[in-house]
Amino acid sequence: MLAMDIIPAIDILDGRCVRLYQGNYQLAETYGEDPVAVACNWAKLGAPRLHVVDLDGARRGTPVHLDVLEAIVAQVPCPVQFGGGLRSFEAVSAVIERGVDRVILGTAALENPDLIKQACAHFGGRIAVGLDARGGQVAVRGWSETSEVDATELAREMEKLGVSAVVYTDILKDGTLSGPNLVELQRLTDTVQVPVIASGGVGTLADVLNLIALEPHGLQGVIIGRALYTGDVDLTEALRAAGPGRWQDVPPDDVAFA
Structure with a gap:
């Protein structure tokens, strides 16, 4: 079995680490006052990649929390x-x-789409498209x-422009813990050749296993928030299930959210 990345989500709103319910900013729930500390905890647990979203930037049309992002990367x-x-080449470059x-x-x-084409030409495999x-x-x-x-049709067009991956989020599933939209994910992975990363709805380890079953069709990873x-999914267990070489043991006392 090939390894599938288990990717913790760090969504930043008003400087805090939050989770939305079905994309509703009014239903944001805070899970950490310090997103950098949260990121470090997931990394200690062996996360192979982190998914950071600037929710304030998404609404305003330009990144807001670049200082937090820089600290996380460092x-x-x-x-x-x-x-x-x-939404601009300058923002992507920054x-x-x-x-x-x-x-x-x-x-x-x-x-x-011209921005996608320009960014792909300039930055190559570092450009992905998020289809929400x-x-x-x-x-x-x-x-x-x-x-x-x-x-799915937009994903096909983005593949032609050269994106390296597609991150697919089902908004109605996001934050609900009700399970991912396997039907739409299957349709997407059967349509495009670029790797697909799933997002939205994972609530149990069984959901992770169901996503792993889609992997031969191009599923590269799953973002879990x-x-x-909440502890409904244990990161270490999910990493073990997703494949070899994706986890490491960390003493429980080392993990404490800010």
Whole structure:
């Protein structure tokens, strides 16, 4: 079995580490006052990658928490991917200059495909596209607007432009712990050849195992948020299940969220 990355999510809103419910900013729940400390804890547990989202930046259209991002990158040994408000080439460049391994462009995929093309040409494999879908249709601007564009069809177009990966989030599943949208994920992984990273809905270890079953079709990883913070999914157990070489033992006393 090939290893699948288990990727803890660190969503930043007003400087805190939060989780939303179905993308609703009004239903944000705080899980840490210091996102850098949270990131370091996940890294200590052996996370192979971290997924950092600037929620304030997603709403405003430009990154807000670059200082927090820079601190996270400086203090964790694993690669970091970042999204939120990246709607210009200058913004993408600024994030990459801070040491991010992969940037995730969301709204730009729908509204500015030329930016995707330019970024892919300049930064190569460090550009991914984030497709956030509500009922299979792409949502943009911090999930506040839903288009009539089919997420899978947009993924096909982004693949042609050269993106290195697709991060697919089912908004109606996000933060609910009700299980991922396996049907849409299967459709996506059967459609595109680039690696797909799933996000939204994971609530149990069984959900992780179901996602692993999709891996032969291109699933590279899964982003897990609320379930890790609530303890419904144990990161070490998930890493063991996802494949060899993806975890390390850490004394429980070393792990304490800020």
